[in-house]
Amino acid sequence: xxxxxxxxxxxxxxxxxxxxxxxxxxxxxxxxxxxxxxxxxxxxxxxxxxxxxxxxxxxxxxxxxxxxxxxxxxxxxxxxxxxxxxxxxxxxxxxxxxxxxxxxxxxxxxxxxxxxxxxxxxxxxxxxxxxxxxxxxxxxxxxxxxxxxxxxxxxxxxxxxxxxxxxxxxxxxxxxxxxxxxxxxxxxxxxxxxxxxxxxxxxxxxxxxxxxxxxxxxxxxxxxxxxxxxxxxxxxxxx
Amino acid sequence: xxxxxxxxxxxxxxxxxxxxxxxxxxxxxxxxxxxxxxxxxxxxxxxxxxxxxxxxxxxxxxxxxxxxxxxxxxxxxxxxxxxxxxxxxxxxxxxxxxxxxxxxxx
Numbered sequence: 001x002x003x004x005x006x007x008x009x010x011x012x013x014x015x016x017x018x019x020x021x022x023x024x025x026x027x028x029x030x031x032x033x034x035x036x037x038x039x040x041x042x043x044x045x046x047x048x049x050x051x052x053x054x055x056x057x058x059x060x061x062x063x064x065x066x067x068x069x070x071x072x073x074x075x076x077x078x079x080x081x082x083x084x085x086x087x088x089x090x091x092x093x094x095x096x097x098x099x100x101x102x103x104x105x106x107x108x109x110x111x112x113x114x115x116x117x118x119x120x121x122x123x124x125x126x127x128x129x130x131x132x133x134x135x136x137x138x139x140x141x142x143x144x145x146x147x148x149x150x151x152x153x154x155x156x157x158x159x160x161x162x163x164x165x166x167x168x169x170x171x172x173x174x175x176x177x178x179x180x181x182x183x184x185x186x187x188x189x190x191x192x193x194x195x196x197x198x199x200x201x202x203x204x205x206x207x208x209x210x211x212x213x214x215x216x217x218x219x220x221x222x223x224x225x226x227x228x229x230x231x232x233x234x235x236x237x238x239x
Numbered sequence: 240x241x242x243x244x245x246x247x248x249x250x251x252x253x254x255x256x257x258x259x260x261x262x263x264x265x266x267x268x269x270x271x272x273x274x275x276x277x278x279x280x281x282x283x284x285x286x287x288x289x290x291x292x293x294x295x296x297x298x299x300x301x302x303x304x305x306x307x308x309x310x311x312x313x314x315x316x317x318x319x320x321x322x323x324x325x326x327x328x329x330x331x332x333x334x335x336x337x338x339x340x341x342x343x344x345x
Contacts, residue, residue: 009296010266011303018252018259057292079299100248100302 006038007053019106035064054078161199197225244304244341291320309334
């Protein structure tokens with residue numbers, strides 16, 4: 001089983017790494033002191049398990065979970081039991097370890113990971129989930145050079161107006177389509193897509209972070225206009 | 240501080256792995272003073288919320304070092320800082336000094 005450790009505290013990472021080394025068939029692929037770095041890694045590599053600290057400055061463990069594209073089992077690690085209830089709202093979370101973690105408790109946790117019937121993997125294998133881990137597949141067909149190309153909503157990162165065209169950015173490719181931002185916005189689900197600037201519509205589920213007047217979507221920094229800012233802020237699940 | 244820091248948790252964790260034991264002590268010696276300084280800077284500037292983040296990190300180390308009363312103090316201090324209060328600051332400073340002194344002995 002391949003895992004990664006995400007914690008901003010070096011001592012905490014060293015402890016989890018040591019706990020892992022005492023268990024056979026558990027390989028620590030990488031350790032990260034920031035959730036953003038871990039997300040970049042997960043965009044390239046598949047892991048079976050993530051040990052994730054909840055309480056990290058800026059981008060928390062909960063923010064991290066919300067940006068995960070692929071369902072992966074997660075074990076939360078933290079000093080605060082008060083976060084436990086919130087963390088169990090997420091299906092991917094298998095267990096919750098309170099620091100300092102003992103080997104005995106860690107071993108029980110791994111047993112739990114192994115025993116977890118993994119609705120997550122089941123969904124992944126039957127192909128019924130979209131890239132965001134949602135339950136349903138919803139598509140949009142775009143017309144490019146007389147070809148209709150199917151895009152899943154979950155693939156779309158953002159859409160940018162380019163004169164008479166729009167540029168649909170996905171993880172793998174950009175699509176230039178002859179239409180307007182307004183027309184495509186009407187075709188997309190309101191709960192997932194939001195116009196944050198006169199030239200930009202974003203997939204709300206792809207937000208990594210928001211800083212001042214811009215949003216980070218994967219590697220794209222997208223401006224937020226003053227008039228759209230309040231709607232964006234209202235839709236955030238702010239602490 | 241009426242309790243003495245110890246390495247019992249570390250020894251249990253290391254299970255005789257001397258390499259890990261040394262490495263972990265090295266991390267504590269490096270990370271703790273830096274976290275302490277960040278905490279002091281934040282307090283000096285009146286950034287209580289930021290200071291609470293540093294207390295959060297430090298409190299894990301207090302648990303690791305087996306000083307559970309100090310850990311409880313850190314929990315209270317972190318909560319108080321989040322609410323904008325600093326009434327545990329002096330007590331917490333004393334804990335920090337004790338830990339710093341202990342880390343120099345190991």
